Amino acid sequence: MRKILLHTCCAICAAYPVKLLREQGYEPVVYFYNPNIYPEIEYKRRLDELVAYSKKENFELYFEELKSDDFNKIAKGYEKEPEKGKRCERCFYLRLGKAAQKAKKLSIDYYTTTLTISPHKVTKQIFEAANTVSKETGIEFLPYDFKKKDGFKITQQIAKENNMYKQTYCGCKYSIREAKQQLD
Ligand code: SF4
Numbered sequence: 001m002r003k004i005l006l007h008t009c010c011a012i013c014a015a016y017p018v019k020l021l022r023e024q025g026y027e028p029v030v031y032f033y034n035p036n037i038y039p040e041i042e043y044k045r046r047l048d049e050l051v052a053y054s055k056k057e058n059f060e061l062y063f064e065e066l067k068s069d070d071f072n073k074i075a076k077g078y079e080k081e082p083e084k085g086k087r088c089e090r091c092f093y094l095r096l097g098k099a100a101q102k103a104k105k106l107s108i109d110y111y112t113t114t115l116t117i118s119p120h121k122v123t124k125q126i127f128e129a130a131n132t133v134s135k136e137t138g139i140e141f142l143p144y145d146f147k148k149k150d151g152f153k154i155t156q157q158i159a160k161e162n163n164m165y166k167q168t169y170c171g172c173k174y175s176i177r178e179a180k181q182q183l184d
Pocket of ligand 1: 036037083084087088089091092170171172173174175
């Protein structure tokens with residue numbers, strides 16, 4: 001089976017992409033690098049759930065320790081940006097850049113990301129960041145838009161069946177602010 005590096009932000013978002021990629025003849029090697037996640041306890045929750053799911057579904061998983069400075073550097077000056085704005089573009093570029101580098105290290109020719117499964121993110125921004133990274137690293141990005149064909153619905157269903165931890169905000173401290181405003 002051809003390997004593909006699958007960057008993911010959490011177990012829920014990985015569930016359907018892992019299934020779909022396997023159905024299409026790929027063996028996903030999952031990679032968790034998300035220095036945007038705040039606070040540390042939330043990072044641990046999302047990672048712990050992913051580790052448990054990797055054991056259940058038997059996929060290879062690599063992860064990084066939380067490196068908040070990586071994110072803080074790229075978010076500086078963009079703190080007031082709304083979700084879907086320029087801070088998010090920089091956040092995608094940071095995470096996908098590291099994912100492609102990881103694929104290179106592991107001698108995997110392709111990479112993709114579960115970020116496209118979220119209806120709250122702009123797919124075009126994700127693809128643009130990924131294509132820039134591809135040009136810089138030579139690792140081919142496969143442009144899966146995982147939310148299509150009910151992908152978002154299916155992944156939520158798998159999460160429910162597995163009683164997975166479900167976050168209430170995108171990840172960074174600024175997205176906590178936005179999630180709270182939506183509730184007010
Ligand atoms: S809202 Fe989400 S995608 Fe945007 S910067 Fe924060 S963590 Fe990254």
